[in-house]
Amino acid sequence: MLEEAELCFPEFLNSSCKKLTIPHFEVVLMYIVLSSISVLTAFLNLLLIVSISHFRQLHTPTNLLLLSLAISDFSVGLLLFFQTALIDGCWFLGDIMCTVYQYLAYVITSSSIGTMVLISLDRYVAICYPLHYSTKITRGRVKVCIFLCWMCSWVFQSLILIENLKQPGKYNSCIGECAFVISYIAGYADLAFSFIVPISIIVVLYLRVFVVAVSQSRAMRSHIAAVSLQHSVTAKRSQVKAAKTLGLVVLVFLLCMCPYYCVALSEESNSMSAYLLILYYVNSCLNPLIYALFYPWFRKSIKIIVTLKILKSGSSDLSYTAS
Template identity: 35%
Template sequence: MADLIVGLILMPVLGLKLIEPCWYFGEIFCSIFPLILYVVTTASLGNLIIISVDRYIAVNDPLRYTTRVDTNRAVFSIVVNWVFSCIYSLLIMYEAVLHPEKNHACVGECILFIRLEYIITDVVVCLVTPCCLIIYLYMKICFIAKHQAEHINALTVKKVKSEKKAAKSLGVVVMVYLLCWIPYYIAALTLGQDTSDSLVINIMYWILCMNSLMNPIIYAMYYRWFRISTKYIVTLKIFEPSSQYFNLFIEEK
């Protein structure tokens, strides 16, 4: 959902912002749009952290995985992720949302102003801390998977391969995230906090949004259930009464 919102709402507006010098969506949406951008991108990052924790539990404690990770806890984690993203983004964007008129030099402009200290805080919260956590968990996953591979019998080879595949996909997702986000933070810290209308910053926003484009592609490459579910959604079979009986986890030979 986070990646879908980026594609349906954020990227078309960013595209118009690159083409047209003026803002045609009004003062209210000018205030809301940056907030949506921060909420969705932060939630997408939170999803990566949740997935990495899930994969770590699956590899480190596979026998108790089904009891430690159930539907209720998964839903709770997702809700907490979105609530945190909303609160954090509102704190970062507080002045821009409540007082947008201070950021405009003339009618028809929509310039985002964020204090430098907030940008530095955002670097720590949305880049340094989550990446350190995800990379640490990823290293632990690789170490545990390698250790298990040395002590298993042939009956559990398929299970270990599945977990190693999940760890590999997570590693690719993290690398793509770093490649898409680091240029934005470098530009934001270098150019200043009130240059959101510049060509460089707008291009950096596009690179940042490309992360949401790459995530579904990566999952489609590594997970057959993702490809099957996407097919059901695109062909509208998800609305059929029998959709509850669809099997997404068909074993690959």
């Protein structure tokens, strides 16, 4: 017989799940760490969302893509609160909330990867075809692409998880479990379209961007003394800097995401997958920190928001120096 303290729901002695045997100190530490990451992730990405949405000069095609990514990262921060509920292996929020949590996690992950592909494509056109960038990459087209990215994520994940959505809690083996099961075909389809294909596209595009950016940097250094080329050089330098910054965002994203998918592909233990999933969640906290480090306009907008100057009339028309 199991002791009642070992069960998630002692009142359901014969059907309750068993709690994980984790030292109390580790449980408290994990609660503190996950809660802190969750609050920090939500707060930093909310600052980015407000910045790009409020200040008109920041309504560029590239920043719209960053806005889409920030919305995904902000949602991840909120989902981390649900992740803390599973620290001891017990889910107390019911089958419907379990389904909502898991479904949103799949959709947000898929949309984040799709947005990373769009960011890579944006930098590819900006660096490799700079003369055509303003005509090919417009705010209207970017908005349509972002909409399609999110819609495709919702539809695709709905098809992948249809059995779980039809009957929440269908695959739970005991009360207090939050299980999500997909078929092998659906799993491989998700792996292909949510990982292998987009990652391949991102790597190919950024390899091309890297080669062209290096050649442009050399050309700029050799012509920097020519006064007539100063404007062109400054524009190219700005594009190269943006490519490097967003390249860092993509690289960090890949480093945080690939281990989880690799372990999932190799069918390792669930405990390792859980820790690597948290690593992926941490990535959502790192993105706004990267923007704050490399983008002066983000630092300036944070100062305006924190000091409440954003509430003043005409604050949306404040100008930012190019960066």
